[in-house]
Amino acid sequence: MISSKTKSSMFVPEVVIQRIPIYLRILQEELNFGNNVISSKNLGNRLQMSSAQIRKDLSYFGKFGKQGQGYPIAFLVDKLKVVVGLEQNWNACIIGAGRLGQSIINYPGFSPEGFKIVAAFDSNNKSYSDENSIPILGMEKLSKTIQDKSIRVAIVSVPAIEAQKVIDLLIIEGIKAILNYAPISPKVPNDVVVRNIDPILSLQSMTYYLKRN
Amino acid sequence: MISSKTKSSMFVPEVVIQRIPIYLRILQEELNFGNNVISSKNLGNRLQMSSAQIRKDLSYFGKFGKQGQGYPIAFLVDKLKVVVGLEQNWNACIIGAGRLGQSIINYPGFSPEGFKIVAAFDSNNKSYSDENSIPILGMEKLSKTIQDKSIRVAIVSVPAIEAQKVIDLLIIEGIKAILNYAPISPKVPNDVVVRNIDPILSLQSMTYYLKRN
DNA sequence: GGTTGTGAATACATTCACAGCA
DNA sequence: TGCTGTGAATGTATTCACAACC
Numbered sequence A, B: 001m002i003s004s005k006t007k008s009s010m011f012v013p014e015v016v017i018q019r020i021p022i023y024l025r026i027l028q029e030e031l032n033f034g035n036n037v038i039s040s041k042n043l044g045n046r047l048q049m050s051s052a053q054i055r056k057d058l059s060y061f062g063k064f065g066k067q068g069q070g071y072p073i074a075f076l077v078d079k080l081k082v083v084v085g086l087e088q089n090w091n092a093c094i095i096g097a098g099r100l101g102q103s104i105i106n107y108p109g110f111s112p113e114g115f116k117i118v119a120a121f122d123s124n125n126k127s128y129s130d131e132n133s134i135p136i137l138g139m140e141k142l143s144k145t146i147q148d149k150s151i152r153v154a155i156v157s158v159p160a161i162e163a164q165k166v167i168d169l170l171i172i173e174g175i176k177a178i179l180n181y182a183p184i185s186p187k188v189p190n191d192v193v194v195r196n197i198d199p200i201l202s203l204q205s206m207t208y209y210l211k212r213n
Numbered sequence C: 001g002g003t004t005g006t007g008a009a010t011a012c013a014t015t016c017a018c019a020g021c022a
Numbered sequence D: 001t002g003c004t005g006t007g008a009a010t011g012t013a014t015t016c017a018c019a020a021c022c
Helices: A013-034 A040-047 A050-059 A072-085 A098-105 A137-147 A160-172 A198-206 A207-211 B014-033 B040-049 B051-059 B074-082 B099-108 B139-148 B160-172 B201-204 B207-211
Strands: A089-095 A115-121 A151-156 A177-180 A194-195 B090-095 B116-119 B151-156 B177-180 B195-196
Touching: A013 A050, A013 A072, A013 B116, A013 B201, A013 B207, A040 A050, A040 A115, A040 B177, A050 A194, A072 B207, A089 A137, A089 A198, A098 A115, A098 B099, A115 A137, A115 A151, A137 A160, A151 A160, A151 B207, A160 A177, A177 B201, A177 B207, A194 B201, A198 B177, A207 B074, A207 B151, A207 B177, B014 B051, B014 B074, B040 B051, B090 B099, B099 B116, B116 B139, B116 B151, B139 B160, B151 B160, B160 B177
Parallel strands: A089 A115, A089 A151, A151 A177, A177 A194, B090 B116, B090 B151, B151 B177, B177 B195
Antiparallel strands: none
């Protein structure tokens, strides 16, 4: 067999990667509901997308289904978790412990999904009474803490003006995955992934469709 | 001239619509900074994208630039605001006044960007002490309030299990634009636009890239 | 019969490259 | 000279459609 790329070396489009966690969420639901097999058609219905797209997406990573039956859910969940790196937990830190930062710190939803916030930083040494037991450290502790606690993911919730500076710092410290809540479009090298949480942009990109009906 | 579609009837890809508010944000910044002309190249640099893409995007809506110079910023801002429907303000309501809902209600950032939260609803008649003066109404007031206050946009911040039900309700009331904070993939008819704010999916779609370096 | 996995076909998005203009 | 606006070319993503299989 000549020049057939192995699955693991094949380039996977970014959009596909972004859909895997969505699939995982539904699969987990189905598992909890007691089902143990699901077809691409069924999964597609749940997500308002075509069965072909689901099959094609999954095919980037291997063959997980049984013809005539569908996908064994528990097996597929395990495989997909390994594919996207969710078979392990990841330590995260948060920069910016104002109102928003505090809400994020106290939000209980991250840790069951594989992300543990193990440190919080703020330039003002505002020591909010935090309900969780995460102390808020000064920015000078950033570098050492990232090393010591093996932090690989950072959440940015500082004001817009400070955000790019903070992100630059994180990049220097070797952080390659950033969840950014500041309303800016950060500049980052192309080995760093950023996801922006920007409700205002989301709202503003909907009104276009409101005008025409 | 045979069969040349007018700009206003031309189909504009969704991705393009989503980028317009991003452009607007930078343009506004430039204005505040005192600049009054910007080139596609310059704007592209700010956003880490190609100048060609920016020119192509803008060309869906008209010709706003001057050859040899660039785009007059104030003029472009005005035009783009009209294009995406941001020359006017929009009334919004929020369903779900728990922790998250309260944060959203008290967030001061929406209104300067054209969205005013004029009503809040919750099934539990929990009357949190709200810092703003928006009263929290029972769900039975939803229908009438949406009509009376001309609400066109809804923000959903209820628990996951209730979210689809609430969204179905909103759709019955004629809402066509929904900002959804619940961790689900809602099913909606295709004349309804939904934007999901889902930090967990964002985090989970980054770890894939952490494994390989 | 029902469903996967996948090349081929189609649809969509981005970039190229250059004429046209200030 | 410097930049826009845009068809044409390229690159990406989605869908089709069907052989292979349980």
